[in-house]
Amino acid sequence: MSPAKIAYLHLVRNKFSSLIVLVGILLAVATSGVLLRLYSLSNERFMGLIDTGDAIIGAKSGALDLLLGMLSFEGDYPEYIPMNLYATLKDQQSLHFEDKATVSANFIRAVFPFALVAKTDEFRVYTTSGDFFNSKEKGLPEFETGRAPTASGQVVVGSRVASRLKLKMGDTLPARVWVGGEPAPEASQTLHVVGIFKTTDRAWDRIVLGGWETADKIFNDNAVLFRTPWGTKVMNFMLVYLKDGGFGSLESLINRRTVAQMVSVGEGYRKLNELAGTGRELGLLVAAVILLLGFSSVASMMMSRFDSMNVQLAVLRALGYSKRDLFKVLLYEALYLAFLACLLGALIDGSVFPWLRSLLGANLPGEDIVPMPIWTSWPVWLAVIVGNIISVLYPIWRISKQNIHTSLRSI
Amino acid sequence: MDIELRGIEVASLFKFSHLAISASEKVLIYGPSGGGKTSLLHLIGGLWKPTRGEVFCDGKNLCTLSDFELSEFRKNRIGFVFQKMNLLEHMTCAENLELVANRLGESAETVLRAVGLSDKFHVKAGTLSLGEQQRLAVVRVLLQNPAVILADEPTSSLDEANAKKVMELLLEASQKKTLIVVSHDSRLQKYFDRNLNFAELIQ
Numbered sequence: 001m002s003p004a005k006i007a008y009l010h011l012v013r014n015k016f017s018s019l020i021v022l023v024g025i026l027l028a029v030a031t032s033g034v035l036l037r038l039y040s041l042s043n044e045r046f047m048g049l050i051d052t053g054d055a056i057i058g059a060k061s062g063a064l065d066l067l068l069g070m071l072s073f074e075g076d077y078p079e080y081i082p083m084n085l086y087a088t089l090k091d092q093q094s095l096h097f098e099d100k101a102t103v104s105a106n107f108i109r110a111v112f113p114f115a116l117v118a119k120t121d122e123f124r125v126y127t128t129s130g131d132f133f134n135s136k137e138k139g140l141p142e143f144e145t146g147r148a149p150t151a152s153g154q155v156v157v158g159s160r161v162a163s164r165l166k167l168k169m170g171d172t173l174p175a176r177v178w179v180g181g182e183p184a185p186e187a188s189q190t191l192h193v194v195g196i197f198k199t200t201d202r203a204w205d206r207i208v209l210g211g212w213e214t215a216d217k218i219f220n221d222n223a224v225l226f227r228t229p230w231g232t233k234v235m236n237f238m239l240v241y242l243k244d245g246g247f248g249s250l251e252s253l254i255n256r257r258t259v260a261q262m263v264s265v266g267e268g269y270r271k272l273n274e275l276a277g278t279g280r281e282l283g284l285l286v287a288a289v290i291l292l293l294g295f296s297s298v299a300s301m302m303m304s305r306f307d308s309m310n311v312q313l314a315v316l317r318a319l320g321y322s323k324r325d326l327f328k329v330l331l332y333e334a335l336y337l338a339f340l341a342c343l344l345g346a347l348i349d350g351s352v353f354p355w356l357r358s359l360l361g362a363n364l365p366g367e368d369i370v371p372m373p374i375w376t377s378w379p380v381w382l383a384v385i386v387g388n389i390i391s392v393l394y395p396i397w398r399i400s401k402q403n404i405h406t407s408l409r410s411i
Numbered sequence: 412m413d414i415e416l417r418g419i420e421v422a423s424l425f426k427f428s429h430l431a432i433s434a435s436e437k438v439l440i441y442g443p444s445g446g447g448k449t450s451l452l453h454l455i456g457g458l459w460k461p462t463r464g465e466v467f468c469d470g471k472n473l474c475t476l477s478d479f480e481l482s483e484f485r486k487n488r489i490g491f492v493f494q495k496m497n498l499l500e501h502m503t504c505a506e507n508l509e510l511v512a513n514r515l516g517e518s519a520e521t522v523l524r525a526v527g528l529s530d531k532f533h534v535k536a537g538t539l540s541l542g543e544q545q546r547l548a549v550v551r552v553l554l555q556n557p558a559v560i561l562a563d564e565p566t567s568s569l570d571e572a573n574a575k576k577v578m579e580l581l582l583e584a585s586q587k588k589t590l591i592v593v594s595h596d597s598r599l600q601k602y603f604d605r606n607l608n609f610a611e612l613i614q
Contacts, residue, residue, distance in 0.1 A: 001510050005509075013502070014501060317458070317482070319510055319555075320511070322479050322482035322483075323479075323482075324479070325482075403459075404453075404458045405453045405458050408449075408453070
């Protein structure tokens with residue numbers, strides 16, 4: 001009889017003890033898998049944030065919403081800010097206030113407006129000014145192929161959008177208008193792909209970006225939906241690049257004297273990391289501890305099984321099974337347990353994770369932002385398989401030292 | 412298979428200068444319990460090595476063989492029947508037989524029928540009576556078809572009828588083979604070519 005079959009029979013004929021160990025390991029696999037995916041999810045969000053610009057300007061809705069909205073293109077539909085603010089900053093005009101104060105916006109190096117106008121498949125369609133596509137500012141996406149949009153309906157797509165929707169130059173894609181609240185249920189716009197961005201491994205990869213002509217058309221077509229003092233002359237964000245020393249002046253201008261709010265990109269990054277970093281590391285630590293408990297459970301089972309199998313193993317040795325055969329028996333037992341635990345644990349992980357993700361809501365990026373499929377738990381599975389193999393090393397060492405004569409004499 | 416033990420010394424347990432058993436010989440080694448008979452059997456079966464001396468089987472010195480070579484030797488040349496725990500209790504009778512014969516052909520069923528275990532083929536060995544377990548252990552040796560059968564107190568836990576059945580089976584299994592049985596049961600002497608008093612051997 002092969003060692004694999006001996007191991008199999010030993011496991012299935014000792015159902016109760018095998019089941020207890022199996023449940024212990026599969027729960028460790030499931031829990032660690034979920035925690036690892038939560039960690040990866042959180043990590044991916046921060047690794048994928050757009051890393052450019054000095055400041056973001058948006059509606060006074062909270063720094064976190066602003067940062068995630070502009071740097072990760074996620075969250076609820078962002079509130080509007082007036083378009084004339086963009087014109088003021090771009091033209092570096094002087095602003096005169098009722099208290100006779102005058103502020104000159106000459107600290108701006110570059111500024112780009114952004115408006116969320118539609119959704120295509122799971123990807124968001126933004127619009128920006130034409131000069132964005134030619135800007136040489138660090139961290140902005142570059143063209144893989146194509147050109148900047150010059151007319152309404154023309155868009156450049158990120159690399160993930162292109163690969164996911166299998167898009168190439170000249171293709172069209174349907175889009176559902178989104179100008180507040182939820183996206184329209186039906187697609188009413190047709191977008192034409194005129195360019196594809198290079199892969200950035202940032203949120204740019206999942207953007208569909210049109211020129212401001214597209215925003216004008218969609219806003220005007222849906223003017224009835226706009227209940228702002230500025231009509232359809234609005235945008236959602238501005239990405240600002242500042243000259244040296246310009247930060248304080250811009251903050252003073254935007255936060256004190258306008259309806260908008262300014263957030264420093266660098267400071268925002270730091271705060272987001274501080275906010276989530278400890279939790280993420282703690283989650284990873286807990287996952288590791290749970291895995292360790294799973295391993296110690298297998299190791300303990302293997303040791304106690306060895307003790308109870310001492311005579312049986314000696315009988316097998318007397319029948320001609322070599323030490324190597326018995327090593328294989330123990331290894332197969334450990335691997336059967338590991339693979340079964342990984343399979344069942346992954347099923348639980350796969351069922352629980354989407355529920356947990358929806359439960360945590362806005363605290364985590366949505367499925368459309370970071371998909372995080374079940375196979376991303378593979379490090380846990382690998383760790384369980386390796387850990388199970390390691391856990392049989394002690395019984396294997398004991399077998400190598402086993403005195404068959406003494407074991408049989410104990411009958 | 413010819414067996415020869417020379418200048419054997421096993422720690423403080425026993426020592427003797429020479430023991431030879433020729434091929435196809437049926438030998439009973441008898442004596443009181445605790446004297447070292449089982450240890451002698453384990454020496455012959457390559458399960459243990461003496462402190463001093465040499466154990467030859469067909470001219471091959473077992474004391475110089477590696478663990479793997481000894482395992483192969485036991486697998487191909489030696490069949491054991493122990494006093495108890497002959498079988499893996501969580502396995503069925505068929506599976507216990509498969510431990511020595513990868514494919515169980517008709518011969519297994521025929522032998523099981525002959526020893527009155529035909530209806531126990533898929534029954535767990537742990538649920539068999541001691542007599543049935545011993546008979547199954549002998550069937551396993553039959554299927555293994557070794558050159559030497561070593562039996563350690565094969566009848567000690569059995570009643571008269573079962574002891575007789577097991578001994579007859581053992582003798583049948585050991586036709587043209589070497590059979591060495593150690594026992595304190597003097598009733599068994601009638602079955603053997605040679606009866607060896609262990610106490611006299613180690614003097």
